[in-house]
């Protein structure tokens with residue numbers, strides 16, 4: 001494969017195929033979630049599902065700037081983080097359906113996928129539930145001097161939890177390599193963030209002396225560049241950072257949240273989708289820059305689609321765990 | 333007990349009606365919680381309240397359980413009667429210091445001078461496929477703490493009457509609602525009524541065995557009692573309704589009458605509510621018992637997501653039926 005070095009517009013000197021890889025990852029997340037929605041509507045999926053559609057550039061841009069052994073912690077809206085860090089869709093779907101072959105042997109489900117092989121310490125169904133864990137991972141990385149960093153993904157709803165500020169303070173005191181990534185998709189469940197968030201978000205980080213930055217979360221190139229800078233600074237001993245990604249979830253808080261007009265308008269949803277879609281934006285840029293063309297991108301879409309279909313089939317036909325499994329793994 | 337001919341409400345409607353009536357009666361009552369206003373909570377329990385009472389009394393909070401519970405404690409001490417909404421019972425862990433070290437102790441520590449008339453409403457119950465952090469029944473934690481009162485309604489009628497009592501109580505009260513029960517219907521009279529704390533309700537009269545059930549387990553007990561009847565065993569079903577204050581007398585009397593007891597509570601069996609009720613009965617009815625008191629609760633594991641695993645973690649009509657038959661020596 002020919003490698004094209006991207007010109008100054010991208011600023012990073014990274015290779016064309018890495019942008020194409022980011023394109024593929026974003027498409028993977030989108031199509032994964034499409035299947036989740038389908039599974040849920042066909043009543044094949046138990047429990048709730050919180051889709052990441054619309055926010056793909058955040059997880060992908062940031063995870064692209066990480067190494068495989070770096071850590072992440074994730075949220076109830078975690079499928080995107082998980083895929084972006086390198087998990088495979090078949091075992092994820094199996095987990096979503098509560099099957100033995102799932103990442104957590106069916107015990108965790110959608111909100112608790114974890115994957116040590118890709119540094120994923122786990123999704124979390126408690127808002128801000130993983131901020132301590134991420135900071136702890138950074139603590140051990142520093143202590144063991146293994147050069148790793150930890151990225152802590154959380155929604156802007158987590159800004160309401162006091163523990164976040166306790167760990168930011170600790171992380172700065174101890175100069176820990178942790179990057180707190182606030183995904184502001186504008187709404188907690190059904191409430192606009194301006195009704196629950198006083199003051200300035202980044203100022204909360206700078207109050208503790210964290211490096212801070214805010215970025216258009218619908219622009220994967222901007223996310224990647226900014227994340228790269230903060231991550232490398234942190235990795236070199238520069239201490240923690242807070243990165244605010246401004247983004248939008250296209251669908252409901254969870255798949256059952258269909259009638260949303262009492263908290264946000266259809267026009268608002270439409271304008272984010274048609275004007276700022278992260279996948280379309282990267283595709284257009286790749287084509288403009290002649291780093292790819294629409295046929296190649298369409299081929300990627302088709303490949304990913306069939307990968308997802310196969311993964312779903314695998315999960316549907318996979319067996320449930322034996323009932324005895326319920327009592328296993330309580331203690332290590 | 334309501335009249336058979338009374339109108340029917342769902343559990344959720346009964347809760348909402350209790351809140352609405354108390355808010356009309358007493359302007360000091362206000363609601364604090366996440367997505368309680370326009371959204372009416374994810375379970376839609378509070379739908380319509382903000383339209384009637386406005387956003388100054390039905391107040392959306394940030395996702396700050398410790399913070400707004402603490403605010404409720406302070407507000408209760410200084411003239412309001414807040415009702416806080418903790419969406420999932422699992423999140424009470426975030427409010428522990430406010431409830432256990434503050435709310436529960438203020439009255440005592442101040443030598444009876446300050447009072448904390450607040451209510452915390454929250455949920456319990458598994459089998460909703462919500463996994464380990466959204467399925468627990470943690471009412472035993474609060475039941476352990478002096479200074480708190482704990483309510484576990486099992487029918488729409490009880491929910492309404494007990495919630496009104498909770499709001500009028502001068503103490504911090506924690507009110508647990510089974511989230512699987514919100515759509516269940518039952519008779520609720522339109523006329524005003526309240527139900528006192530510390531009074532158990534005999535949900536079914538029987539002779540051979542007592543099934544003590546709390547919250548979600550009352551329906552399971554009633555179902556098991558029907559199965560037992562077909563097997564020629566007459567089961568009494570009794571619901572303490574509040575774990576504190578506790579109607580010890582009613583439990584002991586029922587145990588003395590039937591001489592066999594199973595306690596069913598969806599909390600963990602170990603060190604739980606079932607253990608406490610079992611001890612109360614063992615101490616009070618020892619000489620009348622024909623078998624050791626049996627506890628049935630959630631399996632002692634974090635609630636698994638996978639449906640067949642999750643189903644195995646909670647007592648069912650069938651498992652209670654089997655246990656009761658064994659206890660009666662009729663296997």
Ligand SMILES: Cc1ncc(C[n+]2csc(CCOP(=O)(O)OP(=O)(O)O)c2C)c(N)n1
Nearest residue numbers: 077125126127155156157158187188189423
């Ligand atoms: C401590 C806690 N409180 C409440 C909830 C219920 N809950 C689940 S998701 C959510 C909103 C989260 O909003 P945000 O953090 O912005 O993430 P988003 O869903 O927008 O991705 C709430 C309130 C929870 N899971 N944990």
